[in-house]
Amino acid sequence: MCGIVGFSGKNNASEILINSLKKLEYRGYDSAGIAVFEGGNIRIEKSKGRLADLEAKLSTVGEPNGTCGIGHTRWATHGEPSDVNSHPHSTARIAIVHNGIIENYKVLKEFLIEQGRSFQSETDTEVIVQMLDHYYTGNPISAIVQTLRELTGSFALGILFADFPDTIFAIRRESPLIVGVGENASYIASDVPAILQYTKDYYLLEHNEIAVLSPYGTSIYDMHYKKLDKELKTADFDMEAAEKQGFAHFMLKEIHEQPTAVKTTITPCIENGLPNFEGMDFSKYKKLFIVACGTAYYAGVVGKYVIEKLAKIPVDVDIASEFRYREPLVGADDLVIIISQSGETADSLASLRLAKKLGACTLAIINVKGSSIAREADLLLYTHAGPEIAVASTKAYIVQISVMYLLAFQLALVNDKITENECTEYVKLLQTTPEIIEKMLENKEAVQYVSSSLVNTESLFYIGRGLDYALSLEGSLKLKEISYIHSESYGAGELKHGPISLITRDMPVVAIATQTMLFDKTISNIKEVRARGAKVIIVCKEKTEIDADVADYVLYIPDLQNDLLNPMLTVIPLQLLAYYTSVLKGNDVDQPRNLAKSVTVE
């Protein structure tokens, strides 16, 4: 997601646009730009990099001198972060900034090229401004309405027409957009934080509504140019709270963003009900290596289980800091998959370079566009979780495992291990998970209650078998990194080989038991720890009968009727358990001690 702003009034537009964009950098920060009316013309200044890089450029070239303009901070979706792909995009007569995704931009681009138009960038946004120009014959509203009728997808737009100086035209469809109202000033913004420093009063644009901000005032119309009488709202929270959209922490906000993140990530990888990775065929590789760090590594562990189970292809999963030094037996027949949210993790980048040196093909699964690993990998699959601000990774993990599933489905299909119908069913089941997660997030209280039992804990175990073991790894990391409670994950069957000696009275054990095939064995392991005084929190499928002598607390997940995809749901209570425990301990949930969001050093 990107951030868009606009200002029309009597003060220095450049300064207001930059200050407003600073409040939206949490929405995206790989490039930025402004367009300001200066001396009757539209002047655009934009650059790759963070807002600070744009400010540095403006201090060199001089900022545009005007009282009306638009601005943008980008989270790249179409086209890598670069000067030419940054917004605003323009023609000789029109400039726009855009937040959202135009789904039919390719078809429209072909049409415009046939009309003799040329393009500078790889973005879908440039298609919009060219469409506006195509329809523009002197009436901005007419050009806008005709263009809107052609676009499919989500967007919020800020538009300047050179023939209408000091006037901003703004439109919303899906992507949020507000119109701020100040003293002799009006604003547009993707989110309230951008305008709070100037005004708390704003109109909320609804879908297909058009706002016109001019020196003579602000009006809002529908698609038939009927003037609308909108309710003026007043923000009742401060700037910092606004950036979290009312959530107490970025981590909780990002947990809630997971349904959208999964949908946005898997949809482009599904065509006609089957996995389609832009034509990339991974079936020719004899062995897969999945290499990553931390949570990304744990997503890889899920990948190993599901790919080997479905596609019957051998998968090694390595912690990057080990892979890069253990002289791995990697060769030209192998595919090395690097998973990384930031795309900047030093050990993962070094592992990528080693794999390429050893002659393997490399596939990067990355969340940040244009990051180092994304640029150096042979093949590239982006996840679309949006910016992940909290150090503890949540939405990045779930989109990583959703890609693991699609990869497993495709490999199983092309290797004739499952039929096309079975593959379609698996894909359909994956596509149901966002809505199910949405419902799970409506009932967070059960987890919040259980977390109160962990607040004074010094040490605890997470245990599970199979995919439940893979989730116990991620659950344990989530808890330890933000609650600072010592937590270890063990395969439930491993306890007897030593760890069970650590069990003391009332020591919590989080037992994950969602895999029907392994349920009885996990229950046996739970009884072993309970017999030694452990306090058991079990995570299992709804309607599972749990005897009182097995668990002290039960956290249920909906039953997908296919255990293979349970990880998509199991991770939700584990994330919330860590989150609420950290909150109850009064820790800095988003910026836990000793940690950084991206470990760019060894």
Ligand code: AGP
């Ligand atoms: C997870 O909550 C941590 N923030 C950390 O383990 C993280 O997953 C790891 O550093 C890998 O980061 P990356 O995905 O950006 O490579």
